[in-house]
Amino acid sequence: MPIPVSISVDAMGADSGPAIAVDGIEVILKRKAGTQARFLLHGDEAILKPLVDAKPEHVRSRIEIRHSDSEVRMTDKPSEAVRRSRGSSMWNAMVSVKDGEAAAVVSAGNTGALMAISKVVLRMKKGVHRPAIAASWPTTRGHTVVLDVGANVECGPSQLVEFAIMGEAYHRAVHGSTDPTVGLLNVGQEELKGNDVVRAADRLIREAHLKLNYHGFVEGDDISLGRTDVVVTDGFSGNIALKTAEGTAKLVGAWMRDAFTSSLSARLGAILLSISGLKQLRARLDPRTINGGVLLGLNGMVVKSHGGTDGEGFATALGIGIDLAPSGFLSEIEGNLRRLAEAEETEAAKEPAE
């Protein structure tokens, strides 16, 4: 029998309060019927206890409340958060992972603070400049992992190559692929196009002799088409791509509702559809089913839930934590990070003028 996984939860981060964390635990226990997962719930005990007590026994029995005196606010700047957040629910949730009590931490709180605190508490893996946030994107062929989707607004070439290494290992761990392909997001497939940073990253990735199935440049529409399993970009473009896709899916959803209510025959058609296909389609378009970005590059697993989500969405983020826990992806990225460091040293030795 496998050892039950423990997930550390920052219960105080979500926009609508701690109830969604407790609801999320109930939902994920239902979705993953056989799971033995347990949850360390960090936050204000006076608020959390009545919420937990209101749940049925099979949910209550999986939760251990860990009281925190304070919480990180959405308005805190990352630098302030690190100084002032010792003892907050976010900090303490991270410490549970560092101390080996939990396999992953899940939080819906302030992204900048989560990044900063995770770097201080868990520390970065050797060879990584800064953590990146990876999102799993549904495609016509499965899932594409896109990173960075918002942690690093400006990135140099070697950071993009680190993202490639981390994203590839993540795809193998979470989506079970054996040799995932990696693409670099650009504005055109010809090698001549694009800015200096992506062109330099393209050269570096080809010359670093990484064990990586590198495909070259891809464009924005290739993400949803699933042209490569991993798409690498800086946090500015990646965040804009992610949010644009969310907006487009919402727009098309609104158009569908228009179409289904435009006449009596359309309404009848929609009723017939709803018996079968429409339900699946609605589930696919539900942003809560793809909620949860993973912070990569740390000595520990950190899952960031959307701040504005509900219990269903938070459950998805908890599910990612549960799935990641037994995977070996943290150790798998180390070989390629070492090769990248060697390639950069060789490159630096070749160009003494720089």
Add this chain to the structure above:
Amino acid sequence: MPIPVSISVDAMGADSGPAIAVDGIEVILKRKAGTQARFLLHGDEAILKPLVDAKPEHVRSRIEIRHSDSEVRMTDKPSEAVRRSRGSSMWNAMVSVKDGEAAAVVSAGNTGALMAISKVVLRMKKGVHRPAIAASWPTTRGHTVVLDVGANVECGPSQLVEFAIMGEAYHRAVHGSTDPTVGLLNVGQEELKGNDVVRAADRLIREAHLKLNYHGFVEGDDISLGRTDVVVTDGFSGNIALKTAEGTAKLVGAWMRDAFTSSLSARLGAILLSISGLKQLRARLDPRTINGGVLLGLNGMVVKSHGGTDGEGFATALGIGIDLAPSGFLSEIEGNLRRLAEAEETEAAKEPAE
């Protein structure tokens, strides 16, 4: 009776050959039943003449073939295109606008070459660094103009402010708005987020006393929601956003087809829907109905069609040219460009150390 507008067409640029240009003319004459538009068709007469002769009299009579000995290839680099393209269909089509024979040029050819040739033949408006490509994006509320969607991979702050000025005038001209709102694309709505360039552009736009209804930062999902009428960004992020939206719409379309064929009742439902709402929904999801980016910042109107489009899509690009022709948007941007230049001079005078 209004003077009939003339559109100059580069017939040789599309991936699938010149037939789509001739087909496009037939389609747009049908879509715009009352239009008096005429077309100067630039390209190889030996190829074009049989295509035109095969069309009915009411189409033939609107077309005047202008022979060109050469054409710009998709593989030509912009710098080569300028040197070698004199006398090509793209060059000659542009000259027709410069000489006042036509009100706008429409081409499905090589974007880089089109940019470079338009700068040489038409020249840029005073105060504009480089042209930008604007796309009209369907939203839940109407249309949002997004620029730049691919012409300028790297942009400074004052270029972004120029895009704001040009995009605002374009929205008034094409979508008939009176005081369109303008947003700056960023990764977060808080002023602290984002990279140095967008933060500097935000300051400049606020301090330049432009006649502009400036809303501040917007995020990727705000484009499809129509939060502002104009969204300003650099050509790298803008192109990724545009292509990502196209890919997402395709993905959702594929999911819809799955849903409509998943069972017998779903098929029946889809048949009932197709009588009414589904047809409209399909039209909304058809990328050919939003084909055509406009090059802004030049002394003349240039419409870029997607290279891989067909007659229906090329007709949309021709329609944009016809709609733009009588508008005064070229002169409308001049006042704000002057104010921006003054604000930059004041800024430079204030900071002698820089």
